[in-house]
Amino acid sequence: MTTARHETGRDPDAGAPEGTTAAVLGPGAWAYDRGRFVPSAGPSLPLSTQGLHYGTGVFEGIRAYRTDTGLSLFRAHDHYARLLRGCRVLRIDVPATAEELVRITVDLLRRNGHGDDTYIRPVAHKLSLLPGTPPGVSLAGVSDALSVTTFGFPAGGPTRGVRCAISSWRRPARDALPVQAKITGGYVNSALASDEARAAGCDDAILLDRAGRVAEASTANVFAVLGGRVVTPPATGDLLPGITRDTLLTLCREAGLDVAERPVSPADLLTADEVFLSSTGHGVVPVLAVSGRDIGPGTAGPVTARAAALYDTATRTGGGAHPEWRTPVAAG
Ligand SMILES: Cc1ncc(COP(=O)(O)O)c(C=O)c1O
Structure with a gap:
């Protein structure tokens, strides 16, 4: 694990990617923590960390792929732009632009x-009450911190597919x-749903x-x-409009597939010819049941x-279409 962290407040932290096998690998040597590169084993957070108590944080999952022209970040700018939008909602002040965060x-x-393939985990969160701020749940009057951690992502063959349960937990x-x-904090909902699905013998939950x-x-x-x-629920619904989702919509349309963003019912899934999931962590995953x-x-x-x-080609071809999606990592 490796971490980079920005600070407008005082203290640090590090996370692990949800639902990815990358989490099983050990940390790299360096992390970025509140404005500087530090040994990844170094950062620690006070027990009073607000983001820990109240879930007042925003994170991202970004991947760098080994392409035919070297390691390349995929849509890192879009991930950081989404992180910064989330930070605005939570009044987390990150003293860097998306471009600067990509460079870091x-x-x-x-x-x-x-x-080789790498998973990058930035986390921005509320840290400590500033002088004069009374104890309690608040966003204003609390300092902020940002860290970035990297994990080696083990090469694994594409999964054959997953079996999903419709969750009793609603989004x-x-x-x-x-x-x-x-x-x-919103990932409590994901954790409850995936735990329920696994307890029922499935791999994942559909909410x-x-x-x-x-x-x-x-x-x-x-x-x-x-x-x-090809249909997927509209981005205006109660969901995270994924960057992989957007990539697939673009690529499928460009490939001439018939694609629509429209409400999808559970009955649609049961009568579908195919169902698949999309995420940065796992790419395109067939749903078998x-x-x-x-x-x-x-x-x-x-x-x-x-x-x-299409997704594999987009992420693994250094000189392919949509150069705006890729950031080469090798020293130029
Ligand atoms: C709740 C949720 N929905 C969708 C996605 C997919 O988003 P992306 O394609 O940007 O990784 C994620 C990714 O982690 C997620 O946590």
Whole structure:
């Protein structure tokens, strides 16, 4: 694990990627912590850390891929822009732009000598009450901190697919929690849902919104293939509009597939020809069953395989289309 952290307050922290195998690997040598590079074993947080007590933090999961032209960050600027939007909601002051955070991340990856697939975990959070701020839950009057940690991402073959349960836990509505940002406290909902799904013998949970429509999986967006059309719930729903989701919508449209953002019902999933999940951590993952009912051919269907191939090419080809999505890491 490696970490970079910005500080407008006082103290530090480090996290582990949710739902990724990267978490099992040990830390790199360096981290970025509140404005400087530090040995990754060094940072520690006070027990009074506000983000720990109240979930008042925002994080990101970013990946760097080994491409044919060297290590390359994928859509890092978009991830940091999303992080900074979440920080604005939580009144977390990060004294850096998305461009600067990308540069810091490139520096960190170089320092740690990452040449292979890497997972990057920035976390910005509330830290300590400033003088004069009374104890209690608040956003104003509390200092902030930002760290960046990197993990080696083990090469693993693509997963054959996952079995999903429809969760009894509903996704919080966006007027209850800013679900469009990766708010640390909001992941209690994901943890409860994925725990319930695993206890029922499934791999992941699909959560519905208050109206009973499909929102998203515990840490991924949901796509269904219905009558040859690729559909996914609209970004305005109670879900995190994933950067992988956006990448796939773009790539599928460019490849001439029929794609629509529209409400998806649980019945749509059960009658779909194919269902797949999308996330930075796992890319495109076929869903083999929903609520105990088999979906598709028992492996990735043709549209899922196509989407996965398009995504693989986009993330692994250094000189491919959409150069704006890639940031080379190797020293120039
Ligand atoms: C709740 C949730 N939805 C969707 C996603 C997918 O987002 P992205 O493609 O930006 O990784 C994630 C990723 O971690 C997530 O946690």
